[in-house]
Amino acid sequence: MEVRVQNVRKEFDRFPALHDVSLDIKSGELIALLGPSGSGKTTLLRLIAGLERPTAGKIFFGQEDASEKSVQERNIGFVFQHYALFRHMTILENVSFGLEVRPRATRPSKAEIRRRALELLDLVQLSGLEKRYPSQLSGGQRQRVALARALAIEPGVLLLDEPFGALDAQVRRELRKWLREIHDRTGHTTVFVTHDQEEALELADRLCVMSQGKIEQVGTPDTVYDQPQSPFVFGFIGESSALPVNIERGDIWLGDRPIGISSPEASGAARLFFRPHDIELVEGDAALSGVVASSRRVGGTRRVELDIGGAARRVEIDLPFDHPAGERSQISFRPKRWKLFPPTDQPPLS
Amino acid sequence: MSRFGRFRQPSVIPGFGLTFGFTLAYFSLIILVPLVALVLRSAGLGWNGFWAAALDPRVLASLRTSFVTALIAAGINVVFGTLIAWVLVRYRFPGRRIFDAMVDLPFALPTAVAGIALTAIYAPNGIVGQFAAQLGWRIAYTPIGITIAMIFIGLPFVVRTIQPILEETSKEVEEASATLGANRFQTISRVLLPSLAPAIMTGFALAFARAVGEYGSVIFIAGNIPFVSEIAPLLIVIRLEEFNYAGAAVIATVMLAISFVMLFVINLIQAWSRRRYGYGS
Numbered sequence: 001m002e003v004r005v006q007n008v009r010k011e012f013d014r015f016p017a018l019h020d021v022s023l024d025i026k027s028g029e030l031i032a033l034l035g036p037s038g039s040g041k042t043t044l045l046r047l048i049a050g051l052e053r054p055t056a057g058k059i060f061f062g063q064e065d066a067s068e069k070s071v072q073e074r075n076i077g078f079v080f081q082h083y084a085l086f087r088h089m090t091i092l093e094n095v096s097f098g099l100e101v102r103p104r105a106t107r108p109s110k111a112e113i114r115r116r117a118l119e120l121l122d123l124v125q126l127s128g129l130e131k132r133y134p135s136q137l138s139g140g141q142r143q144r145v146a147l148a149r150a151l152a153i154e155p156g157v158l159l160l161d162e163p164f165g166a167l168d169a170q171v172r173r174e175l176r177k178w179l180r181e182i183h184d185r186t187g188h189t190t191v192f193v194t195h196d197q198e199e200a201l202e203l204a205d206r207l208c209v210m211s212q213g214k215i216e217q218v219g220t221p222d223t224v225y226d227q228p229q230s231p232f233v234f235g236f237i238g239e240s241s242a243l244p245v246n247i248e249r250g251d252i253w254l255g256d257r258p259i260g261i262s263s264p265e266a267s268g269a270a271r272l273f274f275r276p277h278d279i280e281l282v283e284g285d286a287a288l289s290g291v292v293a294s295s296r297r298v299g300g301t302r303r304v305e306l307d308i309g310g311a312a313r314r315v316e317i318d319l320p321f322d323h324p325a326g327e328r329s330q331i332s333f334r335p336k337r338w339k340l341f342p343p344t345d346q347p348p349l350s
Numbered sequence: 351m352s353r354f355g356r357f358r359q360p361s362v363i364p365g366f367g368l369t370f371g372f373t374l375a376y377f378s379l380i381i382l383v384p385l386v387a388l389v390l391r392s393a394g395l396g397w398n399g400f401w402a403a404a405l406d407p408r409v410l411a412s413l414r415t416s417f418v419t420a421l422i423a424a425g426i427n428v429v430f431g432t433l434i435a436w437v438l439v440r441y442r443f444p445g446r447r448i449f450d451a452m453v454d455l456p457f458a459l460p461t462a463v464a465g466i467a468l469t470a471i472y473a474p475n476g477i478v479g480q481f482a483a484q485l486g487w488r489i490a491y492t493p494i495g496i497t498i499a500m501i502f503i504g505l506p507f508v509v510r511t512i513q514p515i516l517e518e519t520s521k522e523v524e525e526a527s528a529t530l531g532a533n534r535f536q537t538i539s540r541v542l543l544p545s546l547a548p549a550i551m552t553g554f555a556l557a558f559a560r561a562v563g564e565y566g567s568v569i570f571i572a573g574n575i576p577f578v579s580e581i582a583p584l585l586i587v588i589r590l591e592e593f594n595y596a597g598a599a600v601i602a603t604v605m606l607a608i609s610f611v612m613l614f615v616i617n618l619i620q621a622w623s624r625r626r627y628g629y630g631s
Contacts, residue, residue, distance in 0.1 A: 051529070082522060085523075086541055088544040097532070098532075101530065101532040102531060
């Protein structure tokens with residue numbers, strides 16, 4: 001089912017949590033709401049679920065205005081970060097709950113409910129554990145029960161609030177892959193909230209990057225990673241360094257040195273963003289050059305922190321792990337891919 | 351290695367022998383010795399004498415009054431205590447802290463004061479009692495009055511045992527229930543109350559135990575009419591005043607046995623549910 005969020009605003013006690021947010025979620029897609037804590041991503045998810053009421057704006061499920069509908073009427077599946085399982089019920093009872101509370105007219109027979117619950121437990125690979133209680137399961141298993149429980153009501157939209165937030169790294173990775181498989185198999189429109197960019201990039205069809213109650217950018221992982229539209233997105237998705245620069249007659253200058261790259265933008269101050277791996281090492285003057293302050297190994301490369309010029313400003317670049325540069329050696333480089341943004345109002349750090 | 355070696359668990363705080371020994375000594379001194387003395391005293395009457403004293407109609411009537419009213423009071427307290435705990439935990443309203451502190455007043459108030467106050471209110475010429483009197487009801491000097499006094503003194507036990515568990519129960523569980531389509535009634539009856547059941551049972555046990563043993567507040571409002579509104583603790587005092595120490599000990603022993611069995615059963619049910627549901631998950 002399509003979900004359309006239209007100019008939604010949400011305030012908690014006059015404190016704005018979301019400013020005028022609009023978002024179109026396509027039917028069957030897996031979209032991630034990504035942002036730091038306090039960015040409003042969970043609030044947006046809870047608004048879609050109906051667990052919160054918008055201060056202004058509307059939410060459409062398909063063609064239908066769902067803004068005034070209660071949680072129960074919206075037919076959504078919601079998975080909480082801390083599972084929120086019913087601890088006095090067995091796993092089977094937990095999964096069956098959504099079907100058993102239906103009014104008699106639409107409630108399947110007991111045998112049918114049982115059959116469907118067992119089928120879902122099979123889908124989440126927990127067959128044989130149906131008689132256990134939640135306290136007897138591991139975190140990863142509990143979250144899978146929570147997902148089976150949410151899927152049991154055949155929701156129009158599946159909403160997940162930091163579903164892997166409470167799990168350890170290895171289980172997270174497994175569940176991530178597994179959630180993608182389940183999504184591909186069942187085809188539910190799925191929205192999940194995360195603050196983990198790696199998780200979002202790996203799992204989602206599209207990302208919706210949020211900051212301070214606003215949507216910064218919506219797009220595929222590739223678009224968001226390769227063409228960040230704001231300094232925030234550049235900094236939040238992937239690694240990046242920023243330098244305050246000046247543009248003069250098409251050339252970009254850092255302090256009193258041109259750095260060998262040019263821009264058609266108008267002259268003036270700007271901020272230069274680039275990623276550690278999007279650089280080339282060069283000889284000569286027209287480049288960024290700095291002294292190695294520290295280095296550490298990241299996977300197959302070496303991440304080096306450089307002190308650039310006189311201003312005690314540091315950037316990070318990636319070098320091949322066998323590069324001979326040691327502490328205090330001089331390195332010159334140019335960013336291969338970069339982007340300029342207007343300078344911040346904040347005074348530069350020095 | 352001491353004899354307790356096999357119970358000893360590795361722990362950062364040593365001293366199993368010391369703490370366990372102290373616990374046993376203290377427990378014996380404070381609880382076990384007086385109770386054993388009580389039982390021995392009543393045993394002094396011999397088998398037939400014991401049963402003759404225990405099965406005396408007035409004794410039986412007073413035991414029935416005590417246990418029935420205590421059970422009803424604990425039952426009523428469970429319902430309204432849960433409600434009060436719910437309101438205190440879930441809602442923020444002006445005066446909540448004062449209200450919260452007032453819940454403990456029955457703990458602190460001398461029970462005789464409570465008894466006199468309740469009698470003044472519920473007597474046929476009291477503030478509430480006069481309306482009841484117009485309807486032809488008598489509250490003070492009947493088992494209803496006894497029950498009201500027991501409700502008064504038992505309420506904090508229920509509220510204070512349920513409150514922390516309710517605070518621990520996350521709102522998410524209720525929200526999960528709602529997203530699955532459950533209406534409010536279903537969420538309360540199928541999700542919330544079952545998860546509170548162990549705490550409710552503890553509150554019930556404590557309120558019941560307190561009500562059975564209550565003396566001070568009850569005797570003012572009870573009227574103390576033998577076979578009607580005479581509670582067992584009062585009958586014990588009456589026996590003592592008659593210098594019939596053995597007779598008093600017999601009533602006390604019977605009360606002790608009944609209470610112990612009931613509390614033990616409640617404890618077993620709790621242990622079972624705790625094992626099943628686990629805590630803190």
